[in-house]
Ligand SMILES: O=C(O)CCC(=O)C(=O)O
């Protein structure tokens with residue numbers, strides 16, 4: 191732990207007494223950081239970062255999701271701009287800010303993301319003009335017009351500040367957006383913005399101990415420079431500020447023929463660009479000086495408040511540690527724990543912990559009087575074969591998925607659920623147990639450190655699904671888990687036998703727990719050694735399960751944007767007939783591979799497609815069992831489950847092929863008589 195509370199107190203004292211730190215005269219500061227030309231390279235790239243900063247961040251995190259979970263104004267896992275209700279609420283300045291970006295002590299000038307792609311070196315570049323009507327630009331503009339508070343987070347890849355950024359993500363402060371304008375960026379017109387620190391009575395923790403003064407309102411402070419002139423374009427008649435002292439004033443209206451031109455010519459990108467000092471260094475927002483921005487986040491000791499012990503959304507949001515100020519995610523079922531962080535750094539020692547035993551939630555409060563789903567919410571393109579007799583009192587609905595297999599839905603009822611050791615009892619008893627449920631890091635997430643949006647615990651043979659989960663042996667499992675396993679074995683056997691397959695008893699069980707607003711996104715269960723059959727028991731809050739073809743097979747376009755050559759052309763895929771018509775020519779070598787790919791691209795387009803349509807939307811109620819049977823269901827299709835708001839458990843059993851002795855041992859079990867299930 192680098193930030194002790196003491197250090198933070200020191201920081202506050204220093205901030206309250208801006209005279210405490212020596213600083214350069216304004217003239218010198220300008221010479222250092224303003225009149226220096228900014229080329230297409232970032233201003234301070236290559237300079238050596240120093241530890242000499244004034245203080246410590248008020249809030250910090252090791253992963254992006256820690257920030258997102260704990261900070262209300264930064265709910266964005268991708269891109270730099272967090273927005274809500276069409277307003278920008280938070281801004282991240284990390285690496286790759288684009289050319290001509292600068293950070294002074296209190297102002298940030300950088301690009302606005304959106305509409306960019308990463309080049310070979312991971313730098314963002316525009317692939318077309320950024321539209322003023324895009325979601326991000328609109329949000330940024332609206333926030334500027336409304337003087338909306340914008341929280342700013344800095345990432346440690348940022349090279350604009352000449353300090354060593356102490357953690358991967360650090361909150362800077364509240365800012366406001368003073369300007370949004372367009373420039374020529376490479377071949378295209380892209381938006382850039384200027385942010386200004388709201389509170390000009392204190393200095394930011396990130397400023398060096400010998401930095402320039404706070405920004406002052408234009409023309410107020412002795413020695414300050416005039417506000418930048420605004421000129422009207424002779425061509426379009428619209429005003430633009432003079433942002434650059436050099437090469438000079440340019441029209442910044444991207445629709446104007448004189449956009450980004452001086453004397454009819456665009457400045458060379460290699461020309462020195464020098465910010466107008468009045469634009470960079472004056473305080474442009476003088477009207478907000480009495481505004482109380484409120485705290486960046488509520489930071490207090492949750493051990494001092496009474497625990498509601500609910501499964502509400504509030505319970506699994508992140509919190510900011512009152513001791514070390516790190517964003518703590520709710521990783522375990524029953525606690526926030528600062529030390530329980532998969533991305534914890536070697537110097538972190540904070541052990542702040544808040545116990546949160548969940549109070550028992552009565553099943554009735556979740557299942558009684560819930561509004562039926564609308565027909566549209568349960569729309570299926572495949573009609574089930576319905577059978578009310580064979581497994582009575584269950585009703586079964588069998589969906590045959592062409593190219594995939596069968597999904598058998600055993601619909602439970604009060605009679606089934608109310609039996610001793612049935613779903614009602616299981617739901618009540620699972621809540622009282624300490625199963626060791628926790629959120630795990632996703633193994634192939636685009637954003638490192640992202641945790642699942644549900645809690646999990648694995649029993650029996652280790653199973654990797656979307657994450658790698660520790661596994662406990664069935665011999666250590668509570669009777670409730672084995673009781674569930676009994677029911678799942680029964681359902682698996684019935685569904686497999688009915689489709690003519692060979693029954694293989696499960697040797698693995700994954701228990702998932704969902705709080706309010708948790709879910710499992712689209713995924714397949716297809717680990718390499720997984721058998722073809724997967725059975726799930728739903729307990730508690732109602733949910734919907736969705737099934738769709740994977741985009742790769744629906745569009746025939748893989749993740750890299752390339753067309754799939756060994757295309758199975760599944761029934762129901764896009765342009766199925768046309769794809770079948772093309773394939774024989776390729777197989778007969780009448781078409782080369784590039785020609786085949788080109789023809790496919792002409793048929794179904796490239797990547798960046800909309801999501802494939804959902805084939806099934808199933809209503810899973812308390813006590814229901816669902817069996818997926820067929821390897822194709824995991825290979826070519828994917829599923830997701832979206833519970834209603836409220837506590838839910840899902841217990842899923844599978845058979846996993848393994849010759850590992852220890853794993854086999856973990857997966858072996860014998861059910862007691864009362865744990866065996868016969869379908870009643
Ligand atoms: O929550 C559910 O019903 C489904 C869980 C699931 O898909 C899984 O465990 O892989």
Ligand SMILES: [Fe+2]
Nearest residue numbers: 713714715829
């Ligand atoms: Fe699954």
